[in-house]
Amino acid sequence: MDKEQLIECAREARSLSYSPYSKFAVGAAVLTKDGSVYLGANVENSSYPVCMCAERNAIYNAMMNGKTRDDFLALAVIGDTEGPISPCGACRQVMSELLPGDCRIFMANLKGESRETSLEELLPFAFDGSDL
Ligand code: THU
Numbered sequence: 001m002d003k004e005q006l007i008e009c010a011r012e013a014r015s016l017s018y019s020p021y022s023k024f025a026v027g028a029a030v031l032t033k034d035g036s037v038y039l040g041a042n043v044e045n046s047s048y049p050v051c052m053c054a055e056r057n058a059i060y061n062a063m064m065n066g067k068t069r070d071d072f073l074a075l076a077v078i079g080d081t082e083g084p085i086s087p088c089g090a091c092r093q094v095m096s097e098l099l100p101g102d103c104r105i106f107m108a109n110l111k112g113e114s115r116e117t118s119l120e121e122l123l124p125f126a127f128d129g130s131d132l
Helices: 003-013 056-065 089-097
Strands: 026-032 037-041 072-079 104-109 114-117
Touching: 003 037, 003 056, 003 072, 003 104, 003 114, 037 056, 037 114, 056 072, 056 089, 056 114
Parallel strands: 072 104
Antiparallel strands: 026 037, 026 072, 104 114
């Protein structure tokens, strides 16, 4: 599966978003070494802080299907943004712990624009378990 196909999976995931409060639907998809793809969309709640982002739902979906850190090859995220969508800070922290350092990250928007980044670029000097 290539980058464009994974972004297409994220677009499909976006259609499953539950976002009646922000009306801002986000989709994500993670690719694992065995070729499996796991989807996630943002799921909101009337108690706003309880909202969950698409990226974390996709990663957690993969984990609940038995995948671990070293299985992940790439994550794609898509939203209706001017430029490619940028993951929030909470997702960056989770991604830096649960994805391998060389995981490819694709950020995209509905206009067909995308940009590749890395965990190091998204969250330099990350706090991690070794700091505890
Ligand atoms: N959101 C995501 O799902 N991922 C991001 O990277 C940015 C924000 C969601 C959270 C909330 O449901 C909505 O977008 C507006 O912030």
